[in-house]
Amino acid sequence: MTERWTVGQLADLTGVTVRTLHHYDAIGLLTPSDRSPSDYRLYDAADLERLQQIVLYRRLEMPLEQIATLLxxxxxxxxxxxxxRRALEARRDELDELVAAVDRALERTVNHRPATAAETAEIFGDGFRDEYQAEAEDRWGQTDAWRQSAARTKRYTKDDxxxxxxxxxxxNAAYVAALRAGLTPDSVAAMEIAERAxxxxxxxxxxxxxxxxxxLGEMYISDPRFTATYDELASGLARFVRDAIVANADHAQSRKDIRARDQVE
Known part of the structure; x- marks a missing residue:
């Protein structure tokens, strides 16, 4: 005897709701092959196979009208x-591309997060030791410069x-090259490096x-740690840097005085 299912039994078997099966019947997409003496819908194996096709096409987000045409x-x-299967392969390729796009977006997002203290220490080494940071905050934490720097750098990523x-x-490499080339701190080249800094x-x-x-330049020779940082790169570099900064500041003041005088005249 051919196996048949009522609408409720078919719903339990396939997971498709009774309401959906009634809708499919109403629009002619899946009409039961038989009716019971009490006029209940009865579905056979061919109906079940057709329903399986409908479900697969619906999972591909195909409209019911298009499914009816295909069937x-x-x-x-x-x-x-x-x-x-061809549609699923195309969908898989599309999803693979979407996953790759999400991964790239995630990577960009992660790379643009603020750098952690550990990452900053990794980049700058001993120059970013915790005790140096604590001392700097103790000395300058109430200054406008410190607050401005803290506001800017808290957003810096590792890439920044x-x-x-x-x-x-x-x-620093430019300073070293200038020193070893025998340039004087008040030379144009040395002052340009100081201005760049x-x-x-x-x-x-x-x-x-x-x-x-x-x-700041004065601090480079008054604080032994700053002096050592520069002099490790080249002997006498700390004083050369300080003198170049002073020369550049003097030059900037001279130009400022000239402009002020010109305005008065």
Whole structure:
């Protein structure tokens, strides 16, 4: 005897709701092959196979009208399965591309998060030791420069700090080259390096006019740790850097005085 199912039994068997099966019947998409003497819908194996095709097409987000057209065509069950397989492969490729796009977006998001203290220490080494940071905050934490620097750098990512490190290394290398070439600190080339260093501070950390930069330069020779940091790169470099900064600040003040005089005249 051919197996048949009522609408409730078919719903339990396939997971398709009774309400959905009633809708499919109403629009002619899946009409039961038989009715019981009490006029209950009865579905046979062919109906079950058709429902399986409908469910597969619906999972591909195909509209019911299009499914009805396909099922009304000449294709047999095997051809329907081949079509569904091709559609699934295309969907898989699309999903793979979406996953890759999400991964790239996630990587960008992660890379643009603020750098951790450990990452910053990894980049700058001993120059970023915790005790140095604590001392710096104790000495300058109430100053406008410190607050401005803290506000800017709290958003810096690891990539931002790597750029800062690369800029600093280039500036220090230029100082070393100038010193070893026998240039004087008040030479145009040396002052240009000092100006470059001042602009980096101004751009990356806090407002650094020439006179403020001059005070920093004095610290490079008054604090043994700063002196050692520079002199490890080249003997006498700390004083050369300080003198170049002072010369550049003097030059900036001279130009400022000339402009002021010109305005008066």
């Amino acid at each position: 009304a065509g000449p294709d047999d069950a095997a051809e329907h399965l081949r079509r569904q 700090w790597l750029e800062v490190k690369a800029e600093t290394d280039e500036i 001042r602009r980096q501070i101004d751009d990356r950390f806090y407002d650094c006019p020439p006179e403020f930069h001059r005070r």
